Amino acid sequence: xxxxxxNISKSFGTFRALDQINIDIQTGELIALLGxxxxxxxxxxxxxxxxxxxxxxxxxxxxxxxxxVSTKERKVGFVFQHYxxxxxxxxxxxxAYGLRVRPRKSRPSKPExxxxxxxLIKLVKLEAFSNRYPSHLSGGQRQRVALARALAVEPKxxxxxxxxxxxxxxxxxxxxxxxxxLHNDYQxxxxxxxxxxxxxxxxxxxxVVMNEGxxxxxxTPEEVYDYPNSPFVYHFLGNVNLFKGRLHNGKLRQGHFEVxxxxxxxxxxxxxxxxxxxxxxxxxxxxxxxxxxxTVIYIHMIGAVVQLELIRTDTGDVLEAELTKxxxxxxxxxxxxxxxxxxxxxxxxxxxxxxx
Amino acid sequence: xxxxxxxxMKRVGVLPGFGLSLGFTMFYISLLVxxxxxxxxxxxxxxxxxxxxxxxxxxxxxxxxxxxxGASLTAACINVVFGVLIAWMLVRYxxxxxxxxxxxxxxxxxxxxxxxxxALTTLYTKNGWLGQFLSFKVAFTPLGIIMALTFIGLxxxxxxxxxxxxxxxxxxxxxSASLGANRLQTFVKVIFPELLPAALTGFALAFAxxxxxxxxVVFIAGNMPMRTEITPLLIMTKLEQYDYAGATAIAAVMxxxxxxxxxxxxxxxxxxxxxxx
Numbered sequence: 001x002x003x004x005x006x007n008i009s010k011s012f013g014t015f016r017a018l019d020q021i022n023i024d025i026q027t028g029e030l031i032a033l034l035g036x037x038x039x040x041x042x043x044x045x046x047x048x049x050x051x052x053x054x055x056x057x058x059x060x061x062x063x064x065x066x067x068x069v070s071t072k073e074r075k076v077g078f079v080f081q082h083y084x085x086x087x088x089x090x091x092x093x094x095x096a097y098g099l100r101v102r103p104r105k106s107r108p109s110k111p112e113x114x115x116x117x118x119x120l121i122k123l124v125k126l127e128a129f130s131n132r133y134p135s136h137l138s139g140g141q142r143q144r145v146a147l148a149r150a151l152a153v154e155p156k157x158x159x160x161x162x163x164x165x166x167x168x169x170x171x172x173x174x175x176x177x178x179x180x181x182l183h184n185d186y187q188x189x190x191x192x193x194x195x196x197x198x199x200x201x202x203x204x205x206x207x208v209v210m211n212e213g214x215x216x217x218x219x220t221p222e223e224v225y226d227y228p229n230s231p232f233v234y235h236f237l238g239n240v241n242l243f244k245g246r247l248h249n250g251k252l253r254q255g256h257f258e259v260x261x262x263x264x265x266x267x268x269x270x271x272x273x274x275x276x277x278x279x280x281x282x283x284x285x286x287x288x289x290x291x292x293x294x295t296v297i298y299i300h301m302i303g304a305v306v307q308l309e310l311i312r313t314d315t316g317d318v319l320e321a322e323l324t325k326x327x328x329x330x331x332x333x334x335x336x337x338x339x340x341x342x343x344x345x346x347x348x349x350x351x352x353x354x355x356x
Numbered sequence: 357x358x359x360x361x362x363x364x365m366k367r368v369g370v371l372p373g374f375g376l377s378l379g380f381t382m383f384y385i386s387l388l389v390x391x392x393x394x395x396x397x398x399x400x401x402x403x404x405x406x407x408x409x410x411x412x413x414x415x416x417x418x419x420x421x422x423x424x425x426g427a428s429l430t431a432a433c434i435n436v437v438f439g440v441l442i443a444w445m446l447v448r449y450x451x452x453x454x455x456x457x458x459x460x461x462x463x464x465x466x467x468x469x470x471x472x473x474x475a476l477t478t479l480y481t482k483n484g485w486l487g488q489f490l491s492f493k494v495a496f497t498p499l500g501i502i503m504a505l506t507f508i509g510l511x512x513x514x515x516x517x518x519x520x521x522x523x524x525x526x527x528x529x530x531x532s533a534s535l536g537a538n539r540l541q542t543f544v545k546v547i548f549p550e551l552l553p554a555a556l557t558g559f560a561l562a563f564a565x566x567x568x569x570x571x572x573v574v575f576i577a578g579n580m581p582m583r584t585e586i587t588p589l590l591i592m593t594k595l596e597q598y599d600y601a602g603a604t605a606i607a608a609v610m611x612x613x614x615x616x617x618x619x620x621x622x623x624x625x626x627x628x629x630x631x632x633x
Binding site: 070146 | 525527528530531532533534535536537538541545546549550628
């Protein structure tokens, strides 16, 4: 089921939670709504589920306008951050709930319900727990029950609100792999909300980056990570170093340091900021004319990459850099040495508000 | 010595003062509850058994048991239904005067019960404000007694259910809706089971209160032997006749009855609670 979100706006009092949101989601896609808290991502998800009403705009499932259809009729599976399991029902009863509340004529028979629920319990690997109550399960198990419960009604759309937010790191990683696999097997159009960029990059087909009730960028994980279209997206997805300077003749210049910024050839004497990922920073021991001098202040050597913290000698700004272990060894670095830093790749934005 | 030390080790917990608070609790409960109640039994057994049996199985007394227990149970049942309704109203909806209604609920707690009795009687007698419009009699019938007992028991259910309803996770209802349930199904299958333990507590409290109620009932009951005499009234009558043994014997019967009923309700509650806590 494809989903079209058209011009959705929502205000709470004077606070504009969502402002003219337009997103097209293809059938079978797994979409991440990514943004900081207060960006409106959960509101949008709840509007898609029909748990909240938009002030204007429309939601279409396929060709059908479901803006004014109640949650009950929308046939969406919704998974809550805090599971929202029915505490007084066993795992089995929780999963069977959606089938049992169907009107008599469309309700499956008892053996059919049992078969279906057992299948789902197997799918979420909770065979030994079907008679337990939610309070006797761990967080990861509870969230799996919640997923099975949502899947039991064979939803056309699966909506997940920070599904792994309340779980610890290890379980979270396992569960999102499992979700990815589940999605590959079943191909239900799914939208999940997260504030964890790593989770979004890891799981989603496409990511919708949201900020202050607006969509900042929509794209595949590679697109939004490698080609952010705004400083916000740069900041939000991964670490970034800032090189402030002035644009002049297609170059971003600060002191004697300058880099090419060909897309701003026309800009004259404009303040601008260059954004560089830590792994796009090149470090040399020899002085070169267009590099910046910096001092290594911290070396963090865990895993395949070595993370360095540096202080620029000229401005005192802190920079972060990532090197491979081999490169790090060949440079023979220790804390306190002076090195010369040059961005390999840099994206320049002219700030609208310099306070960022 | 080692054993003594290990015993001492066990006692050391995070919270200090276990011994002191246990001792104080036991002393307090003994002084206020166990001692007076055991006096009832001690007083009773001082008389010979045949006489006790005669007193407590007297038809007039038997009728009063039936009335007291029957009316109290009925009143508690009515209170559960409407108490849950009022609690729901107060928690879930915003309406003008909600705070005032919320305050009014406690009034039966605060009002001297005799005043309630007199007020209800004047309303419901044959030519009272409300009584004149009714084709059946309320005052001086068991119906009137149930009315008075319902009045004094109302706050118990409202005040026990209200906080539970307030803390109820709204997401459970949203989950229920997203799974295709309608409002009635959500209430019956999701909300009500959550409220049940609190409603049972409210029921038990309202029932216990009604069983011992005296002040409000004596006015509206009319106190006709075999018809509208409640047990507490009979006890009062016996006391006025200086028949202390008879009074305590009846009291003991009531006490055992209440104890058994409260025990059953507690067991029920334990069963419903055990599942998910």
